Amino acid sequence: MSLALLEPPTNANPQTALTLSQKAPTFYKSQASWSLPYPLSLFVNNESQEKWQAYENIFLACLRTGDNQSAYLYLEELTDRFGKENERVTALRGLYAEATANTAKELEYVMKHYEEILVEAPSVFAIRKRRVALLRSLGRTAEAIGALTNLVDTSPTDAEAWSELADLYLSQGSYDQAIFSLEEVLLVMPNAWNIHAKLGEVIYLSANAKEAGPEQLKALSESMRRFCRSIELCDDYLRGYYGLQLTTSRLLGALQTTKKSQQVASDPVAGDLAPPSIDAVKKLNEVATAKLAEIVRKGTAGEKGWDGYSASELIAARELLDRGTQQIQR
Amino acid sequence: MGLSANVLNILGLVFLSHASYEHSLLPSAAQAPPQSSILPSVIDPNINLPIDVVLETIVSVLLLCAGVVLSSPDLKPIQWNVWAGRLERSKDARQIKGFGQGGGNPYAALEERPGFLDIRAKRKEFAAWVKDGGQGDKVQ
Numbered sequence: 001m002s003l004a005l006l007e008p009p010t011n012a013n014p015q016t017a018l019t020l021s022q023k024a025p026t027f028y029k030s031q032a033s034w035s036l037p038y039p040l041s042l043f044v045n046n047e048s049q050e051k052w053q054a055y056e057n058i059f060l061a062c063l064r065t066g067d068n069q070s071a072y073l074y075l076e077e078l079t080d081r082f083g084k085e086n087e088r089v090t091a092l093r094g095l096y097a098e099a100t101a102n103t104a105k106e107l108e109y110v111m112k113h114y115e116e117i118l119v120e121a122p123s124v125f126a127i128r129k130r131r132v133a134l135l136r137s138l139g140r141t142a143e144a145i146g147a148l149t150n151l152v153d154t155s156p157t158d159a160e161a162w163s164e165l166a167d168l169y170l171s172q173g174s175y176d177q178a179i180f181s182l183e184e185v186l187l188v189m190p191n192a193w194n195i196h197a198k199l200g201e202v203i204y205l206s207a208n209a210k211e212a213g214p215e216q217l218k219a220l221s222e223s224m225r226r227f228c229r230s231i232e233l234c235d236d237y238l239r240g241y242y243g244l245q246l247t248t249s250r251l252l253g254a255l256q257t258t259k260k261s262q263q264v265a266s267d268p269v270a271g272d273l274a275p276p277s278i279d280a281v282k283k284l285n286e287v288a289t290a291k292l293a294e295i296v297r298k299g300t301a302g303e304k305g306w307d308g309y310s311a312s313e314l315i316a317a318r319e320l321l322d323r324g325t326q327q328i329q330r
Numbered sequence: 331m332g333l334s335a336n337v338l339n340i341l342g343l344v345f346l347s348h349a350s351y352e353h354s355l356l357p358s359a360a361q362a363p364p365q366s367s368i369l370p371s372v373i374d375p376n377i378n379l380p381i382d383v384v385l386e387t388i389v390s391v392l393l394l395c396a397g398v399v400l401s402s403p404d405l406k407p408i409q410w411n412v413w414a415g416r417l418e419r420s421k422d423a424r425q426i427k428g429f430g431q432g433g434g435n436p437y438a439a440l441e442e443r444p445g446f447l448d449i450r451a452k453r454k455e456f457a458a459w460v461k462d463g464g465q466g467d468k469v470q
Contacts (some may be wrong), residue, residue: 006426014456050428050429053429063453063455064456066450066456095449098449099453110423126445127401132446133445133446133447133448136448159440160443160446161445162444163441163443164445167443185440189437192437193414194435195437195440195441198441212371224341233414234418234441235411235412235414235419236415236419237414272355304420307420308418309418309419
């Protein structure tokens with residue numbers, strides 16, 4: 001079996017999804033299996049974890065590309081194997097119903113179906129998540145946030161749900177709540193370097209929304225520290241260095257304009273740290289610029305072992321660097 | 331590196347087998363050696379070997395040691411940041427090697443959130459991509 005089928009398809013680019021879904025009919029035929037009558041069937045093993053993972057991936061890819069027939073075939077196979085009661089299968093069936101619903105009324109029906117399941121078995125988290133996703137997709141964001149806070153109340157260690165909640169709050173511009181949710185994610189998974197970077201980004205956004213002054217300075221330095229942590233957890237992390245470069249450049253300006261007396265004094269009781277010194281920020285900025293330049297150079301050239309960066313991120317990093325040099329030239 | 335390590339291994343094996351072959355040919359090996367004057371009788375090895383066989387054995391074992399160490403595969407990173415950096419940097423490190431083995435950043439799911447997949451938006455996005463002629467390689 002090709003290992004490409006095990007690649008999680010949810011966030012792949014359309015081209016990958018298309019090739020995956022085009023494999024659907026041939027793969028289905030190749031998996032068609034014969035089975036012996038009951039006692040003998042115990043001696044034959046014609047299934048593996050890979051097989052069902054591949055089935056689910058192809059199912060999702062087919063749904064995405066609009067190939068409903070193939071998707072239905074795979075869904076039926078999964079249902080036959082794991083039963084209708086299986087949580088994961090229930091969620092997949094719901095996903096199929098959502099994708100194939102044409103009218104608002106049909107979507108309403110899917111929603112009602114979810115709610116019926118939840119009345120009987122409120123602990124089916126897969127369905128609770130689907131319900132939130134459907135609410136969000138229908139634009140009922142407030143309801144989605146309500147359902148999701150309820151969900152994380154029941155299961156506070158569900159990092160995925162906290163992360164979705166952060167994203168929902170962010171889409172509403174509620175930065176403080178989004179920051180809180182992301183911090184909850186980090187409590188569950190403290191080593192997730194991408195979430196550290198994401199938190200840095202959200203804090204940076206919130207700093208942008210604030211007026212220039214001590215509050216903004218505090219947010220900027222907090223954001224800078226988050227990016228530093230993400231780099232500490234992951235060498236040559238493009239996103240982390242990008243954020244570090246951005247925040248340190250802003251901080252340099254802010255530190256120079258804000259007077260010493262205006263800066264909020266550090267409060268060790270509340271765990272606040274004093275804003276960093278100008279020298280430290282300058283050094284960090286130099287490090288970030290040098291590292292970004294190195295990553296862009298090696299990544300664009302596609303050197304051995306440096307070919308994994310996404311092309312759009314590399315372009316963005318180059319633009320950031322160019323902006324920096326223009327300012328110096330002026 | 332691979333070739334020289336293999337040469338070392340082969341040389342070591344040849345010398346080692348040669349040394350033991352020579353040893354088996356020696357008539358003196360069958361006779362018990364005289365008692366050692368320095369070592370207590372418990373740890374006296376009781377062997378009777380000419381110096382060249384001993385030297386050959388030692389050299390061949392050293393060669394084998396060096397060869398085995400040099401021909402072993404590269405060590406895997408045991409530091410979190412080095413391991414994570416490799417995943418970000420290179421495509422090879424992200425390759426899926428089997429069910430639950432390999433793959434990229436294990437925390438990427440926190441940002442993709444497959445449990446909250448908005449399939450209708452994804453379908454629309456895909457339809458738009460096809461309408462555009464399927465050219466723009468939109469990453470993420």
